[in-house]
Amino acid sequence: MKDFILPPKDDRDMGTPASRSLNMITLKIDGFDVTVPEGTSVMRASAEAGIQVPKLCATDSLEAFGSCRLCVVEIEGRRGTPASCTTPVSEGMVVQTQSSKVRKIRKGVMELYISDHPLDCLTCSANGDCELQDMAGAVGLRDVRYEAVDTHFQPRQNGEANPNYIPKDDSNPYFTYDPAKCIVCSRCVRACEEVQGTFALTITGSGFDSRVSAGAAGDDFMSSDCVSCGACVQACPTATLQEKSVIALGTPERSVITTCAYCGVGCSFKAELNGDQLVRMVPYKHGKANRGHSCVKGRFAYGYASHTDRIVNPMIRDRIEDPWREVSWEEALGFTATRLRAIQAKHGKHSIGGITSSRCTNEETYLVQKMIRAVFGNNNTDTCARVCHSPTGYGLRTTFGTSAGTQDFDSVEHTDVVIVIGANPTDAHPVFASRLKKRLRRGAKLIVIDPRRIDLVKSAHVAAAHHLPLRPGTNVAVLTSIAHVIVTEGLADEDFIRTRCDWSEFADYAEFASDPRHAPEATEMLTGVPAAELRAAARLFATGGNGSIYYGLGVTEHSQGSTTVMAIANLAMMTGNLGRPGVGVNPLRGQNNVQGACDMGSFPHELPGYRHVSDDATRAVFEQLWGVTIDAEPGLRIPNMLDAAVEGTFKGLYVQGEDILQSDPDTHHVAAGLAAMECVIVQDLFLNETANYAHVFLPGSTFLEKDGTFTNAERRINRVRRVMAPRNGLADWEVTQALANAMGAHWAYTHPAQIMDEIAATTPSFAGVSYEMLEEKGSVQWPCNEAAPEGTPIMHVDGFVRGRGRFITTEYVATEERTGPRFPLLLTTGRILSQYNVGAQTRRTDNAAWHPEDVLEIHPHDAELRGVKQDDWVRLASRAGETSLRAHLTDRVSPGVVYTTFHHPVTQANVITTDHSDWATNCPEYKVTAVQVALSNGPSEWQRDYAEHAERSRRILPAAE
């Protein structure tokens, strides 16, 4: 009997997707009893039993299609030879996968395929990794009886140019489309539809004329809607869609499972290599965040790791006006330690600090904050989450008791109504967007709250039921109006509130929200959202079944960021949408390890596990282990550090993997703060913008070069595995350890696993986490401890972490950043699919092909008023500064609103942004800046000066002979 289930790490292609049914069916395949869930295909059931039925058009990431006729089988009592991919199992079914009849059919099918396929297997880029080749072998194809008169693969036939021959499409920088190799199985077209949800590909023509085609007639891959996610390349069984890296380097011979270092989705990948040469990154189908999908960044944009700009030797200089001098690690660390200690001796213990990186691993982040608290002797540690999701931490801890999202990504498959607010998932969290779109195509309803008409509002086979195009800065007013409708129309879930929340606090909130001044009709003038549309959206969310809320930095990066997060929590509680699959509050985290950096105690007021530094018991745990006294006072946050630097009381900063000069608001102020310091240490892959003001540069390592863990937006702790040696010689955790030791510590970690053991020993929510455990389970979502040994996919199931859910009054307060005659437009900022954050990585890859520069989106009406035409250079000015960039005219933004990205240092969009920030956390208000736009001749004087200064700052002295 062979009714076993193969272990989940097996990543064979099972032919068709798994069935979720709990009803089990037993059948007999080739004499073996097999038990599988109802709804499973005969093909998959065979695969479960270890029997691979030949196939070409089937793959387990896609629904069965039944076109190739290679997977035919015989079933007792059924006529003919059904396709095993489209035939579901039934109780007592008796299947024969091999018989002379099906063998003959399969061989005939293969003969036809091969008669119109080039026989250049030896020199083909898919040689050894081609399903057509495998199937020819599997069916025993020995000769082809047909001599094709017309083919698709011969450039010339019968002495003339072949009209059916289409040359290779090389337009995409990462993969090629070679129609000559295509067998028209439709797997690419179906992957683009079912997995990615873009619908960029289609089959044109019919019969012999059927061809795969990107976009409309005349389009190539690059000019089509293709987003280069790689799903089609992944699905292609031949060399038709092939990574250019495989064409160049050959098929990979080994693979290592690791985690993407771009956004907070945290996709699992197989890094496929030859020796230590990375050949390609392939999405890992058992990855629980991405379920086998990827985007253009994680799949293809890894070339920065070997870019010539990478700095691999430590460098120092006495003054920031000097050129850099390459030195040994020993000298660099000695120089740094001496300077930092000298600063402390002169200006006091609290005059230095550090910034942990959301790009680095949990273990590295933990070590940086440990160094600051235990070796620097203060709490001046902060992290880039300050400028993105710090309001999420404050807001969700206040309302629910935990600073994290409530769900796993799988939850989206069970949702019925989704609110997406202040997020643009198709660009910033593309793999989540694909999973969301899949659910929307199956009937879930969508409400988009965003000043821009983002792609989700209307794209192929997806349309929002309601788009509330609010004016930037009015989130709280809109969310409170939604609450007003729910409360006043009696749509609140009283049972949930009475059992799970504090009823009297709800009563207070209900009274507040019911006030007529919060009615959508009253707020319409302020927010720009039509009252009827808002009422309809509120009713849909409250009554449409499982309601979930997904949000991004359009929520947090406001002067009322924390209040908006609490308004979101209020909505989820009042509609009973917490504690089960399909619901919840889901912050979409910007960077790969923002969640982890926050968990690891990067904030100046919190030790690992979100415990305040003033808590004696928590300090005692670390003091005992570290053998030092920990300061009980909160330290400085990033903006406070810069303020203190300008004031002269803060003199030294260690920055690991962050570019605050480009990414933080009000560039002039950041530059002034950095310039006022006596020792700035930048640890990074490249000489970033911050390094222009640094005295020490410590080269960093990429995620491919070290072991560790990242924690994604769903609290999932994923392993990062070293696939090649660090080009700079040391992993980032080793650099931090060496610096700590140079300053007098005696750390002796030899592997990140030991750091994770220390985290588990000190932090209750990580108590059950170890590398052995991650090896066994693949990944786990915290809290993971005695109470939840398997981790926690969904939080607050039986009750809130803080006890009772807390409603918070959410009064709208206008930001101080106001439009006026001088600055009549509102600027908001965001990301684009192909670029990532400050672009340090993606700009150094072929992703630049999609977005070579930042542009200003402006409504045609506003453009016309200013005489601005498409692609004109415009001057963008705010109260903080000005820059120049090209204009892009689009009605995606409303009149009065302009939009740009911040991926390119030449634009320096943050010269424009102001020092306004969230009231609770100092998270900067990137999303609202009053600006004026006018025609200009080209880059501003400041941009030219900046470029010159940057070039001067990056001089490196030639190595001494």
Next chain:
Amino acid sequence: MTASPAKKLVKMANQIAIFFDTQPGDPATGIAHHINEFWEPRMREGLLDSSATTTEGLSPSVVKALAHIRRATQPA
């Protein structure tokens, strides 16, 4: 564009007050608790020192909260 350090602290404190003024309960307690929890000692000192000279520009709730804001020298 960037405000002077003292002005910045006043602005930050007033922003906190705007929130707690809308909450049930005593705003001064909430404001002081928030500032004690999140402000580094030299920021608290800065606010207390500048307000000792003048409370002009400070929201009335912040003025009430001043008495509950910890000096750096006090033990945690």
